[in-house]
Amino acid sequence: MGLLGVTLAAFLLPRDESSIQKRPLDVVGFAIIAPALSCILYGLEQATHHKGGWVLLAGSILLGVFIWHAIRMGSASLIDMQLFRNRIFSAAAATQFCANGLTFSRQFLVPLYLITGCALSASTVGWMMAAMGFGMMCSFPMLGFLTERFGCRAVSAGGSFLALLGMCPFLWMIHGQVSLPAAVVCLFVTGAGQGTINIPSISAAYASVSRDRLAVANTAINIVQRLGGPLAVTIMAIVMSLSGTHASAFGPRTFMIAFLLLIGLNLLVLGAASRLPVLIHQQTGPKTQSLQE
Numbered sequence: 635m636g637l638l639g640v641t642l643a644a645f646l647l648p649r650d651e652s653s654i655q656k657r658p659l660d661v662v663g664f665a666i667i668a669p670a671l672s673c674i675l676y677g678l679e680q681a682t683h684h685k686g687g688w689v690l691l692a693g694s695i696l697l698g699v700f701i702w703h704a705i706r707m708g709s710a711s712l713i714d715m716q717l718f719r720n721r722i723f724s725a726a727a728a729t730q731f732c733a734n735g736l737t738f739s740r741q742f743l744v745p746l747y748l749i750t751g752c753a754l755s756a757s758t759v760g761w762m763m764a765a766m767g768f769g770m771m772c773s774f775p776m777l778g779f780l781t782e783r784f785g786c787r788a789v790s791a792g793g794s795f796l797a798l799l800g801m802c803p804f805l806w807m808i809h810g811q812v813s814l815p816a817a818v819v820c821l822f823v824t825g826a827g828q829g830t831i832n833i834p835s836i837s838a839a840y841a842s843v844s845r846d847r848l849a850v851a852n853t854a855i856n857i858v859q860r861l862g863g864p865l866a867v868t869i870m871a872i873v874m875s876l877s878g879t880h881a882s883a884f885g886p887r888t889f890m891i892a893f894l895l896l897i898g899l900n901l902l903v904l905g906a907a908s909r910l911p912v913l914i915h916q917q918t919g920p921k922t923q924s925l926q927e
Contacts, residue, residue, distance in 0.1 A: 663703055663712035670696030671861065678868045713857055714850045717843065723851065725909035726839030727858045729790060732903040733831045734859045735866025736797070739899065740824070742867050743892055746874070747804070751886040752812045765818045769825025777833055786834035790907040796827030798900040804893055808886045831907060838910050866899060 670693050677690025704711035718724045741763070748759045773793070780789045800823035803816060836855060843851045873895055877888050 658710070660707065660710065660712040663700060663707065666696055666700040666703060667712060669693075670700055675864055675868050678865075678872060709847075709850065713854050714847075717847070717851055717854050720842050721909075722842035722911055723839050725906060726835045726842070727855060728906040729835040729903060729910065730832065730839070730855055731858045731862040732899060732906055733794070733828075733835070734862035736896070736899050736903050737828060738863035739866040739870040739896060740801070740828075743870055743874075743889070743896055744804075744821070747808075747886070747889045747893075748812070748817070751808075751889050754812075758814075762814070762818055762821060766821040766825035766828070769822040769827075770829035773826045773829035777830060780830065781834050781837075785912040786838050787908065787910040787912050790831050790834040790910055791904055793827040793830030794900060794904040794907050797824045797831070798827075798897065798904065800824030800827060801893070801897055801900060805890070805897075808890055808893065812886070831903065835907060835910055842911075870895065 673689050673693025673696060675693075677686050677688075677693050680686025680689065701715065704713050704715045708714070708716065718727065745759050745763060748754045748762065749756060754762075777789070784792075800820045803820050807813065807817065839855055840848060840851060870892060873892050874889070877891050
């Protein structure tokens, strides 16, 4: 599939050599941010140990140094922090950060709950999780129509609300008995909602910056996306570890706090998506894109 994608891109995408702008690599920023993120993730994982606290503190200090360095370097930094002064771009970046964290933490928590908490086989859970992917596949073809009809804010926020509704019944199943048909329907609804969150928000992010800054905007959005998933999964794993330690028996109810945390993260996605602009208009003049807030 990767080879097919590269081949199609080479033949179908328009040539853009004239718009390429060479930028030197921010070696100092890269040398700071890489160990900073590693220390933060490792420190969170080992937060209950004495060593983990010091590693987390070191990572936080390095992250602060990187932010100071990025602000001082301006557009030449690895991440152009001036982009986040744009309210629409910062809202879109927050949506991407939380949405990726929500996706990865859900894919971590739900199979773990179904396998260890409900004693289902891995193959059965795999087929059940496919419903979430099928839901996303069903929502993707409708994104263009929905965005043109209702706007990117409504589509992205509505999708996060739909994903939230799909997760709420799991709180009931944790206290009762898991229903496989109900779980499959919930996962399908969750996938359909999740599929409508990212594309409208990232479109709003790119539309909010000038054409000559699209490259640095893409870099910033990609880094934000890659941070959301590992950070959320790490926190979710810590919560599950602590819940299992304090529980007398490992069962479905052990997952209650983790699912509440997942729903809380879903509410953050909903709040961030609600700050997106209503519409993105494509125009043919010198100003190719405009936003209606």
